[in-house]
Amino acid sequence: MPDGAPNSLPDDRLIEAAAARYAGASRFTRGYVGSKLRRDPSTAAILALARGAGGLGHLADLGCGRGQLALLLLLSGAAARVTGMDYEEAKVAEARAAGAGLPADFTRADLVSAAVPDCDTALMVDVLYQLPEAAQAPLLDRMARAARRRVVLRLFDPDRGWRSAFGMAMERAGRAIRRDGAAVRPMPVPAVAARLEGMGFRCAALPCWAGTPLPNVLLVAERRA
Template identity: 65%
Template sequence: MPTPPAAPAALLAEVSRRYAAASPFTRHYVRLKLRSDPATAAILALAAGEGFGHVADLGCGRGQLALALLLGGAAARVTGLDGNAVHLAEARQAAAGLAAHFAVADLLAAPVPDCDTVLLVDVLYQLPEAAQMALLGRAAAAARRRIVIRAFDPGCGWRSRFGWAMEVANRALRGAGRQASIRPLPLAAIAGPLAAAGFDVTVRPCWSGTPLPNVLMLAKRTDG
């Protein structure tokens, strides 16, 4: 797959400016994610072509992708759900005046709001396997038009081995849990319930210059 075009620099700068009152770490993190994460360019390019309408961003973190969609005119409004109250406070501050609502939610059980587009970026593989399937079911019931997933592909050879090692190292540095907490499902296991729910699922690489096994899964409704 060709590398998606970079997001307009002016848009990324506008999003970054909204975090000017945040901590130095958050300002650096947001700039890095906006400019260096392949998912940012891929999702913004997709949204620019299709328009995402009302977006439910599950695991939205500090909200920088949601803000880029809104400020770029690719989303009408955003509902962001995440388990980290501190990150959500930063998202709310940055989103002042925009059509965005951010709320604390446990993605293991939280309902997914009715929406046009569900975003699941780097979320599924961090949940237990049964919880992943349950969340996919709730997302499929809520999304009127599409579900966009950035997934960890466990069947990607050396990339998967490298990605697994990076995840384990990151968790060790943060003191955030054991290797067993990383549960990337085979892509077919993710696509299966979405196809059964009336979505056409396509998969494309989303690693663009990195050694990681990330892919972008786009599920679009075929039943009207």
């Protein structure tokens, strides 16, 4: 596998089926959903993981946003049921509308303190490093206790040299524009893995930045038998 490259993208028909569920959303959301599913390396990487594992079962998607990845996994048969949680009510409302009629439940929650629902797989993409530093390890602990089979995280790796420097500069610029004074302090990937391994998981981390200059890695923690 080339450096940073996930498996090939899912079939366009699958992406179109997921994107079609947002037909009633705003023009921005309709464009965002399709583009995100096609261009973000995590789409292919997580779908490939799910297929290789024989499915993710009941998926808890923490920081689900508009829910497009969770719904794609559900529509593909890679997840049997979805529980999504996100802080932004507007995004949660769009996820609820898109998931109507499917075994999916989306709710507003503050991941700093929210309980993680019992699930087979706990998923969190690009969220951990955005939380206050003091909240990151406790959330990992709650995910580990809730997940019967695995925890899957797309992480910002602060130890990837120029990629990390570039990613940090982008984060700081974005927060300056939004006037968000929160510091950016990603938890080192080995520290994340060590914490999950201490709670009964076996961890592996792979690059997940294909086609981007970002320091993203996919950490998969499988519960030991």
